[in-house]
Amino acid sequence: MVEKAAKKTKTPRVAMPEQDPQIRARNFLEVPTGYTMKMAQEEASRCLQCRKPSCVAGCPVGVDIPGFIDLIAQGDMTGAIRNLWGKNALPAVCGRVCPQESQCEGLCIVGRKGEPVAVGNLERFCADYERENGTGELPPRGPLTGKKVAVVGAGPSGLTVAGDLIVKGHDVTIYEAFHKPGGVLVYGIPEFRLPKAIVAQEVNFLERQGVKVECNAVVGRTVSIDELFEQDYDAVYVGVGAGLPRFMNIPGENYVGILSANEYLTRANLMKAYKYPDVDTPIPIGKNVVVLGAGNVAMDSARTAMRLGAESVKIVYRRSREEMPARNAEIHHAEEEGIELFLLTNPTKYIGNEKGRLTGMECLRMELGEPDDSGRRRPVAIEGSEFEVDCDLCIVAVGSGANPLLTSETPDMELNRWGNVVTNEATGKTTKKGVWAGGDIVTGAATVILAMGAGREAADSIHDYLELGW
Amino acid sequence: MFKIVKREEMSEGTVILNEIEAPLIAQKALPGQFVILKANEDGERIPLTMADTDPEKGTVTIIYMVVGKSTALFKELQVGDSFQDVIGPLGKATHLEKVGKVICVGGGTGVAVLHPITRGLKDAGNDVTCIIGARNKDLLIIEEQMKAASHDLRVCTDDGSYGHHGFVTEVMKEILDEGDTKLVVAIGPVPMMKAVSNITKEYDVETLVSLNPIMVDGTGMCGGCRVTIGGETKFACVDGPEFDGHKVDYDELMLRLNAYREEEQKSHDHYCTIRDAK
């Protein structure tokens, strides 16, 4: 056994084939193209089937990782997907976008000496296999309860709640402000990382189970939460995400050519502006593009700009590479595609011409000083180091906060000082009776899997409430 | 789907009125609020103010000028056709209260936007004079409705083909000179709102304008609609669309409205080529 384990540790991980960087940097097709059955089984056989699997401890929703991997190794794909669904309603999404390197894979035993088992790739393979070859059979639905639940927001968190509660026999309607369901999965994360057809199919799966999806319903405007209760809803889940773009608040920010990442990515993804003029929504095409920020959102913006034909794309970030919040894989992909990193660089003002259009940006060089409250070394400006960067398009990806549209219309639901909804951590209950909340609107911008985990906990609590009371 | 139940062409076919089935929105909408419409799957999200609503019938009325590709596409839709998406009501409603003597100034399709506000101000017990303008008589819209919505209607045309020969600002000045005006509401092309605000500032009369920057979501989520009000950045879709006319940076708004001009021209040409080929 020990010998066998040592061998597995040394076997390299089966790499997932990817489009060539030169080619993919100019198209919107998905970058990694997926495992074949043979590759998946080979990778699955690297798993040691640990009795106390540390990977599972790293998974925010506790997926039975060795379990589903073993089923792949045996070739039981139906069993594998059922196993995954037990804990994770959106494996096709999570397999692609979860930060596995800091979750399951980060803790995998095999990874101590060699490369960890490719849990994410295997998860993706399972879900893709089911989508392409599966029976499409629906999970069994519990006896109808006659209880009505409204889910506000069709992001990963709301979709999870809807999926869990429909199976338990409740009547579920999702209210979504945009004209398409999916949340960040459709408006934020680009096609080349998460094909929109996959998200659409996940939503369709819920609809086939009986979930009703009302798009174009801005809760707080079209209808209020109290009005939902008047319409005989028994419980409401609020999963409206973190939809308020932050800007830099430096001079010149309203020049034409400066967009929030939310706007830029919504145009590109939700409105499909990369197909302009075959679709009607335009998107500014930058020649020299600067992206401010260094998280996943910044990487997605930069890689989109490159695909739209930019000559140069620079990521400007005031700290060093170590502190970049984006996933390593995304930074690596971006660099491969020719995106430059301008680290330890802080923009101080935008420069524009007489037509009010952006032409450049003034920046300061920084150096790392003493650690700050967050334990990261604080960037300090180097005096007199001002320099100019030419750019005609700047995408501001420095984070997003809580959008007050719904919460300001719901005064009896308590918020914290940043405007996020206050909930009971274990149940997701808000201070308003019959209302739960979860995902980015509670935690601030976080991850898909955390939003889904919060959704699952809330769904359990809502179910208890509907059966037993508040 | 949101069905068109009534359609009219005005202003020599450059301005179109659509009455659309949207019961949820019709029940909630207040004067000053807008909707976002999308014609079909590949369509653009276009903000338009509700010129009227009928909660009982469950309809909202929009009046829009055909200026580019999306509005040209809207123009093709006939009674019985549908918009794929209509979202609303969006934006803050106009604060309607009794202040006394009020002047409502409208230009172009801004007159349509002004209609429910004018009526609301009259219903709130104000003495409302309305001034509307157009380049010539044939381009004038909803004159009858505006007459009914106000106590006194004055019409101006740039070429003198009807009513006062000249700009709305000239007539407004005459009324301001009579004194007592408590509030001016101005809605129309940006240069008109700017001119009105410059004048009312001299008279120190509170002025409301309705801004129409480029929008995407209309829910405060993208920041594309940002405008500068008294030196501060605001999102017109949620903080507005109405603002204190004396504080608006109109020059910036005009520059930002032209952000996509080249792309839009291309798109419109592309659309016309395809349409004409059919």
Ligand SMILES: Cc1cc2nc3c(=O)[nH]c(=O)nc-3n(C[C@H](O)[C@H](O)[C@H](O)COP(=O)(O)OP(=O)(O)OC[C@H]3O[C@@H](n4cnc5c(N)ncnc54)[C@H](O)[C@@H]3O)c2cc1C
């Ligand atoms: C560009 C980008 C890239 C990202 N990349 C990753 C990644 O690689 N991995 C990862 O794990 N996470 C990533 N994230 C973060 C992740 O997407 C979010 O944490 C997650 O989507 C949050 O889910 P949610 O359901 O809480 O909210 P959202 O996904 O934001 O969904 C909220 C939904 O509610 C709707 N809504 C808002 N207000 C209302 C209202 N008043 N009425 C009705 N509906 C409303 C919105 O339109 C939206 O559809 C990324 C985020 C962005 C923006």
Ligand SMILES: Cc1cc2nc3c(=O)[nH]c(=O)nc-3n(C[C@H](O)[C@H](O)[C@H](O)COP(=O)(O)OP(=O)(O)OC[C@H]3O[C@@H](n4cnc5c(N)ncnc54)[C@H](O)[C@@H]3O)c2cc1C
């Ligand atoms: C809150 C709000 C309410 C509005 N209400 C009305 C209304 O009731 N009736 C009406 O006719 N219009 C209204 N508008 C303006 C309307 O949205 C635009 O005319 C429309 O988006 C143009 O789309 P298009 O594709 O046809 O033209 P485009 O191809 O987008 O533009 C054609 C030309 O119009 C200019 N333009 C683009 N966007 C706007 C804009 N938002 N405002 C003014 N000019 C613009 C462009 O610079 C270009 O020169 C409103 C706008 C807002 C933000």
Ligand code: SF4
């Ligand atoms: S820790 Fe690694 S080897 Fe162990 S069960 Fe999890 S994936 Fe398999």
Ligand code: FES
């Ligand atoms: S239109 Fe997006 S924030 Fe106003």
